[in-house]
Amino acid sequence: MSKVDYTTDLLIFGIDSKENDNLRSLPYKYLSILLVKRNKEPFKDKWCLPGGYVYENEVSKEASKRILEKETGLINVYLQQIGVYDGVDRDPRGRTISSSYMALVDKTLLKQKLNKDACWFDIELEELDNKIKVLLKNETECLEYEVNKVIVDKKTEEFEYKVLSHSDLAFDHEEIIIKGIMTLRNKVQNTDIVFNLMPKEFTIGQLKQVYSLLLGKELVNSAFRRVIASKVVETGKMIKTGGHRPSVLCRYKER
């Protein structure tokens, strides 16, 4: 019944493109997440999710927007609450409740330079049975940890992710990150959430890459185009993306 501190943590996701060895090929796509380096105790010099205290006169969603703008300069971004983290010992300073949000950004809109303590990390997952190895890579570092995928309810196929081995991430952010990635993946199947990660204009090929990345499987070209056709409109503009036929640029079509 004692009082607690109240914070918010942000999972800021975007799509990263990396040049391919093969010059004819499309650039590889990665899901990437923005992390910041802590400059004070506890967990000084560890990476963590952007976040902070929720002010007295604001709600956690407003706090998230404020922090998101501070880190990226972006407003009007897709922002969804993904859960509450309230482990008794999650913050050594005293009991702290965190309301966590997922933000999806179109990285082509990023104009301002990142704050000097912030960095995008590419996400790679290696899944073996019910263990998942999470790899977060930037230019020079690789944060790596393993989680156990535990089924909570068979009927709804809801999972919990128990951290088995720790990386250099602060607090319980390993757990928040994997939960967020899985929430995102899940939404890809039932909604058009992917378009929140895409630039305004894109080719069907690029869109297929992102779907493929997030669903973790190859997609059949003709079937994909058929299904996606009702969700996009062609702009008429063409774009040349390499040693192959140019492609039409599309936009998302609201229903």
Place this chain on the structure above:
Amino acid sequence: MSKVDYTTDLLIFGIDSKENDNLRSLPYKYLSILLVKRNKEPFKDKWCLPGGYVYENEVSKEASKRILEKETGLINVYLQQIGVYDGVDRDPRGRTISSSYMALVDKTLLKQKLNKDACWFDIELEELDNKIKVLLKNETECLEYEVNKVIVDKKTEEFEYKVLSHSDLAFDHEEIIIKGIMTLRNKVQNTDIVFNLMPKEFTIGQLKQVYSLLLGKELVNSAFRRVIASKVVETGKMIKTGGHRPSVLCRYKER
């Protein structure tokens, strides 16, 4: 940055059956929710969701289980976090953060008598355009309020529900309740969550009633049986439910 109180609120849902005038017909089904009457200020004598403070040494999920058992006597119940409510003025005693959970119970398992301040309310929704009228009825009372359905993100079809007119419910529980109902409805489309509301053994007809209730539409008999066939196993037992052909009892089949 000041400290806040931390509570949990529970949406305990179950399926209610009401006899029909027509004795041959199956009983009507309702989605019902357990409310309790507050016995102290603030909001004394108003109905509200079961809930309470989260203890220092427990997490909100544990607190929810504790409260659920106190109210229903049930353990091992489906329990899912549905969000955080953190409005600045939601509790007149001071800033209070509530982590809300949805519990789905099989009401046939309820053995103990309800606490004297608790009561099940049948839920009825009347939807007109983007307004929803919510009716919560018990034997003698009807709590009634209206909400506005506001789209937050077109791509994911996420909604917010703004309360337009208030009923005799305490705190911001009107908002929590409609959000919970909608979350449940949504899950019905993509998962087998309905079975968490069903008794161990049920007929396809009863199951169809519940699906129909939660999806808010009539279902085609043959198509429903075809789809559901892979999710249930017949027990072999027959049950007579009225002036018509007896039915086979089924159980949920895990995949």
Place this chain on the structure above:
DNA sequence: CTAATAGTGTCTATTAGACAGTATGTT
């Protein structure tokens, strides 16, 4: 030329909707 993606067409298998028709109990 070749490699790579862009984009179309077509065959087939699966699935959903509609609806007719039979079965079997109580009122």
Place this chain on the structure above:
DNA sequence: AACATACTGTCTAATAGACACTATTAG
């Protein structure tokens, strides 16, 4: 007998998977 639900079968339309085929560019 009438009614209400239980349950099956069948026709058709829509959809998904597989895959072949053409188009167009840069290397």
